[in-house]
Amino acid sequence: MNSLFFNSLMKCLLALVFLLNSCKDKESVVIEKNSRVILVYMGANNNLVTDAYNSINAMEEGMIGVDADVYVYATLAGSSPKIYKIVADQSAEIKSTVVKSYGDQDSANPKVMNQILQTLKGYAGDRPQGLILWSHATNWLPNVGVKLMSFNEDRGSRTELRDLQSVIPSGLDFLMFDACSMASVEVLYQLREKSTYTIASPAEVLSTSMPYHLVLKHLVNPDLEQGIKAAAETYFNFYNQLTGLHQSATISVVNNQYLTALATQVHAALSRSPLTAIYRNNLQRLDFDEKSLSAGFDFLDFVNQNIPPSDIEAIEQVISKLVVYKAHTPTFLGKPILKFSGLSCYVPVDLNKWIHPYYNSLAWAKDSGFNSFVLE
Incomplete structure (x- = not known):
C-alpha cells in the first residue's frame, strides 16, 4: 500500500467518523432540546x-x-x-x-x-x-x-x-x-x-x-x-x-386556567340576579354564514345586556386574564363585527327547546348557571 493511497484512505475514514459523530450529535440535540x-x-x-x-x-x-x-x-x-x-x-x-x-x-x-x-x-x-x-x-x-x-x-x-x-x-x-x-x-x-x-x-x-x-x-x-x-x-x-x-x-x-373562575363569577351573578327575560335580538352575532347551524353570540355583549352592571366588572376582569389574544376583521362575509370579546355563547330561543336537554348536560351550563335560563 503506497503512502499516498494510505493517507487518502485515512482522510476518508476520519471524514466518515466525523460525519457519523455529527449525525449522532444532531440526533442528541433534537432529544435534549x-x-x-x-x-x-x-x-x-x-x-x-x-x-x-x-x-x-x-x-x-x-x-x-x-x-x-x-x-x-x-x-x-x-x-x-x-x-x-x-x-x-x-x-x-x-x-x-x-x-x-x-x-x-x-x-x-x-x-x-x-x-x-x-x-x-x-x-x-x-x-x-x-x-x-x-x-x-x-x-x-x-x-x-x-x-x-x-x-x-x-x-x-x-x-x-x-x-x-x-x-x-x-x-x-x-x-x-x-x-x-x-x-x-x-x-x-x-x-x-x-x-x-x-x-x-x-x-x-x-x-x-x-x-x-x-x-x-x-x-x-x-x-x-x-x-x-x-x-x-x-x-x-x-x-x-x-x-x-x-x-x-x-x-x-x-388561557384555560381561568375558565373555572369565569364560570364561578357568572354563576354568582346569575344567583344574585336570576334572568327573567333574555335580550337576544340586538346581540352581536358571531355566526355569519347563512348555512351555519351554530347560533353563537358575543359572550361579553350577552353579559353587558343581561347581567346587572354591579356584576359585570368582576366578569370582565376574569376575561382580561382568560383571553390573552383576540382579533377580528372589520367584517365577516360582509357582515360587520361591532363587538368582540373573543368568546361566543349560546343564547336560548324557544325554537331550539328540543336541544336544550343536551345543552344543559354540558359542564358549562351546570357550572355557570346558564341552565337556570336555558329552559327545557
Missing part, C-alpha cells in the same frame, strides 16, 4: 378534501428552516387514511413520509379517533405536544339524529363534544381548532383540562384554513404563550390584508 411536537387530526373525508391537501402542502413549506416534528393523520376523500411525518418541501406535491396507513375507517367515530390520537402521541413520546383538530365543526351542537355535529364529518358520521372530551389526550401545551365556531364558552369549558391554551375562532373559519406556511414556526416556539399568540396574530394578518369576502377572520387565544 425537548422541542414541541405538533400533532394534527385532519378530517377531510368530505368536501374539504382539496383544502386539506393545500394545508398539508402549506405545512411542508412551513417546515423549511424549522427543526421540529409534525405528524398528520389525514383521512382524505378518495384515498385511504394515513399518518404523515411532514417534511420540508416547496413543490405542489405531497412529499411527506407516510409512516402508517389504514384501511377504510370512520374518522368521526370516537373509538377510531382515540386510537389515532394515541398513536400520534406515541410518536411524540414525552416531548411537549400541541394538537390541531382540522375539519368541519359546529360549536357544541351534538349528533342527535339530524345533521348537526361538534367536530368532523365523515360520510354522515360526526363527533360530538362530549366524545371529544373523552378522546382528546390531556397534558397538551395547546389545542388548536382549525374549524368553525369552537371558541365558545361551552366548548372551551368542556375541554379546559386538556391543554394549557386553546386557539380557536368564535366565528366560522374560511376553508382556505390556517396559513401553515407562515404559522408553523410559531407553534414550535419554546416560549409557549409568545409563540401561539404570534401564530394567532399571523393568522389574523393573513386574512386582514385580503379584500372582499376573503377578508374574514376571528381568532382567540385562551
